[in-house]
Amino acid sequence: MALHYSGARELLSAVQRRAVGGRRVLILSYHRVVADFAQEAKRSLHTLNIEQRTFRSHLEVLQESHEVVSLDDALSVLDGTRQAARDVAVVTFDDGYRDVYRHAFPVMRDLRIPGVVYVPSAFVGTERRLGHDRLFAALRRMQARGIGPMAVGVGNPGERWLIDAFEGNAEPQVALERLIARRPTPGLLKLADALEDRLGLSSWRPQEGELPMSWEMLREMDAQGIVTGAHTAEHTVLTNQRLDDARREIAQCKAALEKGLKKPVKHFAYCNGYYSAGVAQALKAEGFISAVTTEDMPNAPGVDPFALKRKVLWEGSSAGVLGLYSKPLIACQFDDTFGMLAVQKPVMGARPTNFGTAGRADAEQGISAHG
Ligand SMILES: [Zn+2]
Incomplete structure (x- = not known):
């Protein structure tokens, strides 16, 4: 290469x-x-x-x-x-x-x-949403509500991953890219479940096109x-x-x-x-x-x-x-x-x-x- x-x-x-x-x-x-x-x-x-x-x-x-x-x-x-x-x-x-x-x-x-x-x-x-769309919605909700990686309360390893992803006060988009690049996808799908549960996003209705x-x-x-x-x-x-x-x-x-x-x-x-x-x-x-x-x-x-x-x-x-x-x-x-x-x-x-x-x-x- x-x-x-x-x-x-x-x-x-x-x-x-x-x-x-x-x-x-x-x-x-x-x-x-x-x-x-x-x-x-x-x-x-x-x-x-x-x-x-x-x-x-x-x-x-x-x-x-x-x-x-x-x-x-x-x-x-x-x-x-x-x-x-x-x-x-x-x-x-x-x-x-x-x-x-x-x-x-x-x-x-x-x-x-x-x-x-x-x-x-x-x-x-x-009708399933892709993992990156679910995570992005959750990370953006955290930012909008001023909820930090520890306060959101997902437990480890998710908490550790979120601290790392948001390092330097990163925007949700950057935090998402870090998570996807560094963590195994099955673990990220579990993190999306936990975040949606904690943030009240489980019944989120996406746009049809998504x-x-x-x-x-x-x-x-x-x-x-x-x-x-x-x-x-x-x-x-x-x-x-x-x-x-x-x-x-x-x-x-x-x-x-x-x-x-x-x-x-x-x-x-x-x-x-x-x-x-x-x-x-x-x-x-x-x-x-x-x-x-x-x-x-x-x-x-x-x-x-x-x-x-x-x-x-x-x-x-x-x-x-x-x-x-x-x-x-x-x-x-x-x-x-x-x-x-x-x-x-x-x-x-x-x-x-x-x-x-x-x-x-x-x-x-x-x-x-x-x-
Ligand atoms: Zn893709």
Whole structure:
């Protein structure tokens, strides 16, 4: 991985890749596509959201510079079995929110753009909220009411995790990122239960769009070229699990999705963008052919198909200096101008394989863009 590369090295290698003639593949990642960004920001994790009209503008700008293709076609460009006249792009969504069906799907269909929606299998067709949405609501409630990590009274290890997450008087968003990066997902789901209980949030009614898609919605999108990929069963950060547990969850989510969709599921997205050699090997063993990270770089021929790079976008990605939609800014994003100038350093997702006998899941790990 390019962790140790200086900006100059990165620029040089980008130029070299172009010199050898390979087409670049840009993979975009979105989460929720909402009707009204400002309204939705009051009640949900706003950095996952983009307004429908901004989303449409992104895709229109993208189509001017890139051939927007399916992930299968993009993989063929990367392995040299398919030629492309221009750089290609792939549009993906993580987490399987219902408003992807309601607000993104009509735009994709209208512009004839294929894509991938990566879903955590255990949520499909249920009314369950994702762990990060539940935790964010709880952390924000703690802040709003001035309730500290000890006063909230969840007991250990949750109390210790909260003290650590809020260190330096961190905002709820930062505390959430620290929890997800550092703690095992099953433990975080228990912490969400305890916090909701203590804060009186157990009967919280989420917005319809924050709920998961149904099997029918996924099948309807699939028929229009927006295929379903896997994103674990419980939205689990697999490198924070023992490898045996990660293997079990990978097999479980593939089987559940293939049963529900009645077709093979070949593509995977790492939760929080974190992966390891052991996890990638487990995906191959289960028959997956690709996996995406949240490492913000374009892909060039020769890239490992189990460590594909992706650019995570939300409403703020194209806000410009006045907070208005800025076409030049988003065109820069797609052209990777920021990456080439090393203005934005990609957060790398590679982690050691967790063969884990004991306690390893508490290891300190860096903060990642959410995947
Ligand atoms: Zn995710």
